[in-house]
Amino acid sequence: MLVSAKEMLIKARDGKYAVGQFNINNLEWSKSILQAAQEMNSPVILGVSEGAGKYMGGYHTVVGMVEGLLKDLNITVPVSLHLDHGSYEGCLKCIEAGFSSIMFDGSSLPIEENIDKTTKLVETCKEKGMSLEAEVGAIGGEEDGVIGNGECADPQECKLIADLGVTMLAAGIGNIHGKYPANWTGLSFETLEAVKGLTGTMPLVLHGGTGIPSEMIRKAISLGVAKINVNTECQLSFAAATRTYIESGKDLEGKGYDPRKLLTPGCLAIKATVKEKIELFGSADRA
Numbered sequence: 001m002l003v004s005a006k007e008m009l010i011k012a013r014d015g016k017y018a019v020g021q022f023n024i025n026n027l028e029w030s031k032s033i034l035q036a037a038q039e040m041n042s043p044v045i046l047g048v049s050e051g052a053g054k055y056m057g058g059y060h061t062v063v064g065m066v067e068g069l070l071k072d073l074n075i076t077v078p079v080s081l082h083l084d085h086g087s088y089e090g091c092l093k094c095i096e097a098g099f100s101s102i103m104f105d106g107s108s109l110p111i112e113e114n115i116d117k118t119t120k121l122v123e124t125c126k127e128k129g130m131s132l133e134a135e136v137g138a139i140g141g142e143e144d145g146v147i148g149n150g151e152c153a154d155p156q157e158c159k160l161i162a163d164l165g166v167t168m169l170a171a172g173i174g175n176i177h178g179k180y181p182a183n184w185t186g187l188s189f190e191t192l193e194a195v196k197g198l199t200g201t202m203p204l205v206l207h208g209g210t211g212i213p214s215e216m217i218r219k220a221i222s223l224g225v226a227k228i229n230v231n232t233e234c235q236l237s238f239a240a241a242t243r244t245y246i247e248s249g250k251d252l253e254g255k256g257y258d259p260r261k262l263l264t265p266g267c268l269a270i271k272a273t274v275k276e277k278i279e280l281f282g283s284a285d286r287a
């Protein structure tokens, strides 16, 4: 059964580790991530961007597929199905479709509008027992065609949003989605500390987990980050393993073109990446 991310994040915050959110794109991604989490005995959050939801056929398809996998693969670790960077309308659709968690990304809106829409969703999520993530300070980089610069959130605005009763808060601290450019100056721990200072016990979320050096990840967790999002790194692992398979001519040997063979190296690569992250985030054996 899909669960809200609330309990797993409170435990993570108190236990000084972070739960990974790994974005899914299809059956192979979902299955590989769930198997990795189960084998590591770790809670996990499956992230779905609006673009990925559309790609998979729609939110009902996503819910049906993930719920089916939980049963058929005997997944017993806590799993949350979470809308990533949702619009207000996208959030309503996912609530209706049966997601167990949503993120409303109002970071590009004027703060008053972000507060207004987040407030409405806080009520709905409470009624449904779902978790809600809010965002202040746009996370830079490119995700589903949405491009922004790595901002540092205003800690006062973070407090305003945190006080609305959201479950978790994503605050921009100089992080960006996708690969980090060579001239990236790193995470702003100063901002993170200021946000933590004003938001108290609120579990904080670090987006753009791909390519952040391990030391920075550990420090971010020690300063209150309880959820870390990873997307691009699984895509890169999958693509590299698939490239090797094809470039070595394996698809031309026997029935190597069978998708169940062709996609296996990529799936194993995703599993390895997810396990590495679970280890780094400290959520292994915390299910």
Ligand code: 13P
Binding pocket: 023, 047, 084, 085, 176, 177, 178, 179, 206, 207, 208, 209, 210, 229, 230, 231, 232, 233
């Ligand atoms: P990356 O693609 O940089 O890992 O970021 C993922 C993310 O933050 C999803 O919201």
